[in-house]
Every structure is written in structure tokens, then in C-alpha cells.
Amino acid sequence: AQRPAASRGRILAVVSSTAMxxxxxxxxxxxxxxxxxxxxxFVANGYQVDIASPAGGEPxxxxxxxxxxxxxxxxxxxxxxxxxLTHSLPLAKVDPAQYRAVYFVGGKGTMFDFPGNPDIAxxxxxxxxSGGVLxxxxxxxxxxxxxxxxxxxxxxxGRHVTGFSNAEELFLMQDARERFAYLLQDELQRxxxxxxSAPKYLDHTVVDGRLVTGQNPWSTWxxxxxxxxxxxxxxxxxxxxxxxxxxxxxxxxxxxxxxxxRAQLEAGPAADRRLLLMHxxxxxxxxxxxxxxxxxxxxRAVALPAAVN
Numbered sequence: 001a002q003r004p005a006a007s008r009g010r011i012l013a014v015v016s017s018t019a020m021x022x023x024x025x026x027x028x029x030x031x032x033x034x035x036x037x038x039x040x041x042f043v044a045n046g047y048q049v050d051i052a053s054p055a056g057g058e059p060x061x062x063x064x065x066x067x068x069x070x071x072x073x074x075x076x077x078x079x080x081x082x083x084x085l086t087h088s089l090p091l092a093k094v095d096p097a098q099y100r101a102v103y104f105v106g107g108k109g110t111m112f113d114f115p116g117n118p119d120i121a122x123x124x125x126x127x128x129x130s131g132g133v134l135x136x137x138x139x140x141x142x143x144x145x146x147x148x149x150x151x152x153x154x155x156x157x158g159r160h161v162t163g164f165s166n167a168e169e170l171f172l173m174q175d176a177r178e179r180f181a182y183l184l185q186d187e188l189q190r191x192x193x194x195x196x197s198a199p200k201y202l203d204h205t206v207v208d209g210r211l212v213t214g215q216n217p218w219s220t221w222x223x224x225x226x227x228x229x230x231x232x233x234x235x236x237x238x239x240x241x242x243x244x245x246x247x248x249x250x251x252x253x254x255x256x257x258x259x260x261x262r263a264q265l266e267a268g269p270a271a272d273r274r275l276l277l278m279h280x281x282x283x284x285x286x287x288x289x290x291x292x293x294x295x296x297x298x299x300r301a302v303a304l305p306a307a308v309n
Contacts (some may be wrong), residue, residue, distance in 0.1 A: 004046035009100040011042045016109030017053045019060035029060035030107035032218050033057045036075035041224035056090030091119035096126035106138025114143040134225045137214035139162045157192030160208040162215045163196040199254045203247045242272030258294050273302040
């Protein structure tokens with residue numbers, strides 16, 4: 001209802017076509033939440049969105065039911081969005097002159113079919129030369145690995161960037177160094193990128209001119225909104241989600257301690273206790289019982305929804 005009356009142009013969202021790890025034992029694909037939430041931000045701010053993938057057609061989706069929100073359900077039930085997704089454009093047929101920005105969606109499949117892809121290189125360089133905006137989240141920044149500037153130096157050299165961190169990758173997959181050619185953080189740094197990160201699984205978005213990158217799925221909303229800002233617009237207002245409210249509480253905890261987290265919990269929008277409990281479990285798995293207890297206490301302070309009679 002708040003979207004601008006006239007279209008401001010087009011944004012290309014790129015997802016992986018790789019369904020499985022090379023050994024065929026582990027699923028790869030792209031992350032739906034990293035596509036759907038950015039899609040709605042772009043649409044609400046007046047942009048038409050096309051979806052592309054290396055192979056075209058219907059790409060392999062990864063969907064964690066515990067992370068799905070109203071925005072994600074809305075995407076899955078939107079006929080136009082699903083038509084674009086199930087009939088994604090092959091990258092080879094994409095004309096970058098049609099787009100103001102390109103956004104690389106994360107997911108482990110990107111680690112296999114984004115690096116070295118000549119069409120990704122063609123699209124990135126064309127949009128960059130035209131003054132467009134380049135965005136990526138989670139594993140999506142792997143799209144920039146291997147790109148070279150006009151002088152032959154790595155395109156990432158000296159650029160401030162983030163992405164799925166080594167700590168996040170190795171926590172979820174202890175054999176990640178064996179399963180991937182490299183860890184994303186390591187390679188972004190080897191390419192000359194100035195890499196920064198937040199504590200595991202918390203929002204961290206980095207803006208370096210027209211390059212916008214986010215650390216993990218919880219960065220998706222802010223990556224998309226920062227892309228809108230770099231395109232020259234103030235993003236339309238939206239309600240803060242319970243997940244985002246929880247991330248703010250957790251950031252306050254890691255930055256300033258439990259009292260600051262409680263103050264954020266009391267002052268901010270209603271938090272999602274599930275995310276707080278997930279971080280308590282992470283702390284317990286890392287043999288940090290004191291932190292686990294404190295995070296559980298924060299989760300217990302979140303008011304439960306009223307019962308429906």
C-alpha cells in the first residue's frame with residue numbers, strides 16, 4: 001500500500017542452481033528467507049524484481065520451517081513471485097543494462113556455482129560500471145570471488161565486506177574446510193577484502209559505497225534496505241519483526257551486557273523468544289553455561305502471546 005506510484009526500475013535477484021554438495025550426501029541450494037524478505041523490500045520501494053539462476057528454471061530451495069515468517073509465507077503464496085522463481089532466468093540470457101542493482105541470495109549452493117561464473121562476472125562489472133548497486137547476503141558474497149578490476153587486481157581489494165563467518169560455518173559444519181574449496185571469510189580476505197563480522201547469527205550489514213553485504217540470514221532486511229538507500233531513496237517504513245527485535249536484544253547483550261539487553265527488551269518491540277532460546281542453546285553447546293542461563297532468563301522475560309479462547 002505504501003509503494004511508490006511509478007516504477008523506479010528493475011533489480012535482479014540471483015539464486016543458486018546447485019541442489020547438492022558434490023559428494024551427493026548433503027543438500028545445498030539457496031535460502032528462501034534471504035530471497036523472499038529482500039524481494040518484498042524491493043517491491044515495496046517501487047522496484048520490479050526478476051529472479052535468475054545459473055541454470056535457469058526452478059532452483060533448489062532450502063527452507064527451515066522454524067525460521068519462516070509472514071513475509072516468507074506471503075512470498076510462497078504470491079502467484080507472481082512464484083512464477084518468477086519457478087521460471088528463473090538463465091544468467092546467460094540476462095541483459096544487465098535492464099537493472100539498477102543485482103542482489104546475490106545466499107545458500108550453500110552458491111559456493112559451487114557462483115565463483116568463476118562468467119555471466120556473474122559480466123553482470124557485476126556491467127552494473128558496477130553503470131553506477132548501479134551490488135548486494136549480497138550470507139554466502140552470496142562468494143559471487144565476487146575471483147573478479148578482477150581493469151588493472152588486474154582483485155575486485156575486492158580494499159573493499160569493506162562481510163559474509164557468513166568462519167565461526168558460523170564451522171559451528172554448523174565441523175568438516176566445512178573439507179566440504180568446500182575454501183571458507184567464505186578466508187577467501188574474501190585472501191582477495192583483499194576488509195572483512196568484519198558480528199557475533200554468530202546476528203545481523204551485521206556492511207556498506208562500502210555501492211557495495212552492500214550482510215553476514216547471515218538475519219541481515220537480509222537491512223541489506224535490502226541499505227541497497228534502497230544506495231539507490232537514492234529512503235526505504236518505506238515497515239514494522240520491526242519479532243526476530244529483528246530479538247537480534248537487537250542479543251546485540252545489546254554482547255555489546256554491553258545483560259542489563260543493556262533487558263533494557264532493550266523492555267523498550268523495544270516484542271521479541272521472538274525462540275531466537276533467544278536458540279542462542280541459549282548455542283551457548284550451552286559451546287560450554288558457556290553462564291551465558292546460556294542469562295540468555296534463557298531473557299527469553300523467559302518475553303511475554304507469551306495471549307491465549308485464544
